[in-house]
Amino acid sequence: MRFERDPKGPLGEIFAPVAGFGVTFSSMFRPMVTEQYPFEKVPTQPRYHGRHQLNRYPDGLEKCIGCELCAWACPADAIFVQGGDNQPEEQYSPGERYGRVYQINYLRCIFCGLCIEACPTRALTMTNEYELAGPTREGLIYEKQDLLAPLADGMLAAPHPMVAGTEDDDYYRGDITGPTQDQVEWVRANRPDDASLAAVRPVAAAKGARQ
Ligand code: SF4
Ligand code: SF4
Numbered sequence: 001m002r003f004e005r006d007p008k009g010p011l012g013e014i015f016a017p018v019a020g021f022g023v024t025f026s027s028m029f030r031p032m033v034t035e036q037y038p039f040e041k042v043p044t045q046p047r048y049h050g051r052h053q054l055n056r057y058p059d060g061l062e063k064c065i066g067c068e069l070c071a072w073a074c075p076a077d078a079i080f081v082q083g084g085d086n087q088p089e090e091q092y093s094p095g096e097r098y099g100r101v102y103q104i105n106y107l108r109c110i111f112c113g114l115c116i117e118a119c120p121t122r123a124l125t126m127t128n129e130y131e132l133a134g135p136t137r138e139g140l141i142y143e144k145q146d147l148l149a150p151l152a153d154g155m156l157a158a159p160h161p162m163v164a165g166t167e168d169d170d171y172y173r174g175d176i177t178g179p180t181q182d183q184v185e186w187v188r189a190n191r192p193d194d195a196s197l198a199a200v201r202p203v204a205a206a207k208g209a210r211q
Contacts, residue, residue, distance in 0.1 A: 043128075044128045044130065046128070048128045048130070049111040049112075049126045050128045050129040050132075051106075051127050051129040051130075051132060051142075051147075052115070052116070052124055052125070052126055052147055053124070053125050053126070053127050053148075053149050054099070054102060054123055054124060054144065054147045054149060055122065055123055055124075055149050056148075056149050056151070056155065056158075057094070057176050058152075058176055058178045058179075059155065059160075059162075059176050059179040059180070059183060060156040060157055060158050060179060060196065061091070061092065061093050061094055061162065061171070062092050062093040062098060062123070062148070062158055063123030064098060064099035064121070064123040064124070065083070065093055065094075065097050065099070065120075065121055066081055066082070066084060066093075066098050066102075067081075067083065067097070067120065068081045068083065069118045069119060069120060070115035070116070070119050070124050071115075072118070073117070074109075074114060074115050075110070075112065075114060076108040076110050076112075077108060078106070078109040078110075079102075079104050079115060080101065080102075080105075081099055081101065081102055081103075082099075082100050082101035082102075083098065083099060083100060084097065084098055084100030085097060086098050086159075088161070089159075090159045091158070091159050091161050091162060092158045092159045093158070094162050094166075094167075094168035094170075094171040094172075095168035099144065101144065102143070102144035102147060103141055103143055104141070104142045104147065105140065105142075106132050106140040106141070106142060111126070113126060121172065151196055153199070153201070154178055154179070154199065155178070155179065155200070156179035156183055156184060156187055156197075156200045157187070157194055157195070157196040160183050160187050160190075161183060163176055163179075163182075163183065164180065164182050178201065178202065178203035179200055179201075179202055179203065180202055180203060180204075181202045183202075
């Protein structure tokens with residue numbers, strides 16, 4: 001059966017030659033929605049998938065344990081992780097392992113968020129930052145130092161020992177509320193020039209610390 005258009009009425013016949021301008025004319029009286037980026041930046045939605053961040057625990061230790069699950073989950077092969085063993089004198093994260101090398105290639109990343117879903121420690125999350133452009137290809141491969149969250153108020157820079165009497169489980173449960181005096185003393189003895197010592201705010205003890 002052949003499709004036949006409905007026949008036009010007399011008004012339709014009159015306006016037929018200019019009907020295509022209908023959308024144009026009706027849009028002329030609506031408010032403009034053009035964004036003046038980059039002069040005016042419009043905030044993103046709170047859950048917008050932007051640049052990644054490697055988070056820390058409240059005492060400053062890193063949440064990444066170098067397990068590589070994020071790299072395996074990535075459909076674009078954009079993440080490269082190499083784990084390392086924590087040492088008593090160089091403890092970067094709770095437990096045995098930490099992310100020694102961590103790279104995200106933003107030329108490959110499609111911002112799908114599968115990597116952050118795969119992360120078992122919530123070390124990896126995504127920020128709202130979307131200004132990811134640069135003049136070189138190498139510059140768009142972000143290294144660990146580019147992705148690591150800055151120290152929040154009162155935190156102590158890693159490496160330093162875990163809170164005395166705690167296991168990595170205590171960190172995962174959220175029982176660590178900040179650096180303790182023991183950790184501050186350790187950094188003071190081993191890295192007296194560490195900048196984070198100036199602003200560190202030690203807490204009494206961790207909730208789950210075993211005596
Ligand atoms: S957001 Fe998606 S593409 Fe980007 S690194 Fe994570 S898993 Fe890979
Ligand atoms: S970011 Fe998460 S998933 Fe990726 S290596 Fe670190 S702990 Fe594992």
